[in-house]
Amino acid sequence: MSNILNIGKSALNAAQIGISTTGHNIANASTPGYTRQVIVQAASQAQNFGYGFVGQGTDITGINRVYNDTLAKQLLNTTSTSSASSAYYNSINEINGLLSDSNAGLSPVMTKFFSAVSAAAANPTDVATRQTVLSSANSLLNRFSAVNNRLDDIRQSLNTQVSASVNTINSYATQISQLNLVIDKAMSTTGNPPNDLMDQRDLLLTKLSEQVKTTVVKQSNGNYDVFIGNGMPLVVGDDTYPLYAQSSYTSPNRLEIAYGDKSTPKIIDSSTLAGGALGGILAFRNETLDTVQNQIGQLAITLATQFNEMQQNGYDLNGTAGVAMFNIPQPQTTSSTNNVDKSKLATATFVPGQSQQLTSSDYTLKYTGGQYNIIRNSDKVVTSSATLPVTVDGIEFNVNTTTPAEGDEYMIRPTQGAASKITLAFDDVEKLALAERVDSNGNVVAFKGAGDNTNGLRLAKLQDAASVRLLGSNANRSYAQAFALMVSAVGTKTNEMMVTSKADASALEGATSAMQSESGVNIDEEAANLLRYQQAYQAAGKMMQIASQLFDVLLQLGQ
Structure with missing residues (x-):
């Protein structure tokens, strides 16, 4: 009778644990990072009675997570890639809107400025048209400054994002290392994996991969060694190797990533931190923001310098040698x-x-x-x-x-930042040098009178001159062409990143779906399991009831 009771008891216990595990799954169906758990059940060691082996019921050998390492690795990779392309696209899209705006861009004010110069050249003695040149020049400088200041704002915002991302990464690293310690202790003490703690650790890894490319190496004791970027250790066991947001060695206003000894961390090449939101914004800053801001500065300095040089080749309204119209900052x-x-x-x-x-x-x-x-x-x-x-x-x-x-x-x-530092050198309309002082051969000529517009025409022609040098090109471009090519390059890159970010988001959705289909909780499936375990529990209870009744019969026979 005791054998039947023990078998019933083991069946009752297995069904009860099954119900508890299923209920735990149902309760955490919406918990971020939760992995479905299943009981691992095995037949107890049978007993030989001579005529054969009689079963002794069932044992619960463990409660495991339904976890796929390959799918988990794929999820980390796609999360990192998607976060990087999304961060890059969101940042460059802002610059694309700034440069391509027909009202806020530079093309309209450059055109208006040179139109004013042409009008003044057509009527060199008219004070009103000369005043329009100065007003247009001032508007041009204000627009250059506004564009550059907006780029500065974006740059400062990136510094804030870099600092926040580094803090987030370090926080995740600390939590992962602490979980490593707790999980290791639990497994060494009980021999069983603490599933919910392991879920928490895996969720932190997913969040970490949103910030930076993340690679995990599993140790035999259940610990995770975590590497970021191109292989820098972040967590090894319960030790962490944090990142630092530190001012550039040569640019105090630029935050870079440092790594190494806490007392003397060294700035590392940002390309080693590919992936994640941090990798995306660093790539955007290096590839697009720096380039665009430098090109804006180059355009402003080139235009102002060449206008100054031509202005100094003429006579002003009073027959005095022309002077520089713009104050230009040195590098x-x-x-x-x-x-x-x-x-x-x-x-x-x-x-x-x-x-x-x-x-x-x-x-x-x-x-x-x-x-x-x-x-x-x-x-x-x-x-x-x-x-x-x-x-x-x-x-x-x-x-x-x-x-x-x-x-x-x-x-x-x-050139970086120069676009907001150029100022007008004078506000006296008479100093605009529209008359010729130096001829095309470089010879100084006498003042031909206030009505001479030879130098004014040369100033107007600067608009179409091949004046701006483009790296990687064999020919210089006009101001308008140089700006148009810059806008086109940004637009092309923006479109590229839009397509890439959408593709990466789709890949992430697919990886998440694959992970959920394997490890996620299906309410319908769990409801069926709950019913199955309920029936098993009831059957086990019936078995123990029958065993009790049989035991009563034996007792009655012995009276």
Whole structure:
């Protein structure tokens, strides 16, 4: 009788655990990251009675998660890829709207400015048309400044996003390492996996992959070692290796990612942190924002410089030699905070008459092996010289004192931010130099009178001159063409990222669906399981009732 009772008891226990597990699944059907659980059931060891082995009921050997490592890995990868392309697209779409807006863009004000110059050239003695030139010039500068300031706002917003993303990544890393510790302790103590804790850890990994590309290596003790980007350790067991948001060595207003020893973390190349929202915004900043802002600055400086040079080739309304119409800032230079000799500073100046050589690139001046190496950052072309000054791309590079220390370097930004720093040099309409002072052969000629418009016509023709140098192109372009090509490039990249982000989102949806179909809770299926276990429970109870009745019969026979 005890055998029948034990079998019934084991069946009753199995059904009860099945009901509890099924109920747990139903209760967590909408819980983010929850993985469906199933009981693992096996027949108890049968007993040999001579005539055969008689079963002894059932044992519950474990409660497992329905988890597929391959699908989980695919979900992490697609989450990272989708977050990166979405972050890139959202950022570049804002710039695309800014540049392509027919009202807020630069094309209308440039056209209006040169139309005013043409009108003044047609009537050089008219004060009103001269005033229109100055007003249009002021409007042009205001528009350049507005566009540049909006790009600065986007840049500052990216700094905020970088800082927030780094904090989020570090928070997830800490939580994962703590869960590693708890899960390891639970498994070593009980021998059974704590499924709900493992779900929490996997959910944190998914959230981490939204921020940065994430790779997981599972250890034999159940711990996860987590690597980010191109393989940097973030979590190893219960140890974490956090990231830091740190100002660039050569640009205090630019946040970069640092990694390593807490007391002296080193800035790493942003390309090593591909994937996720962090990788997406870093790629956008490096590939698009820097390029566009530099090109806007190049366009503004080139236009202002060439107009100044032509203005200085003429006579003003009073027969006085023309003066510069625009105040133009010189290139920005910053010393690396890692420099040995911080007293030495780099200098950079625009070379007169070489504005057509100006590019949209930043430059690095580095002293190594007894040589000054001027690196054009956009394409890594290097110009080396044993001495300074040296002229590259219309810019004269120098260092303010004696030889720098080995390895010292400086960042030179000729055009970034320049669009908002150019100002009008005068507001006197009579100083507009429309009369010829220097002829086409470079000879100085006498003042021909206030009605002479020769230089005014030359100023107007600057609109269509091939004045702006484009890297990667064999020919210079006009101001309008250069701006149009920039807008076109941004538009093309925006469209590319829109298509990519949609495709990546679709891939993520597919990976999520595949994971859910395997590991997610199906309410209908769980309801069927609940009914099955209920029936098993009732049957087991009936078995124990019968065993009890049989036991009563034996007792009655013994009386």
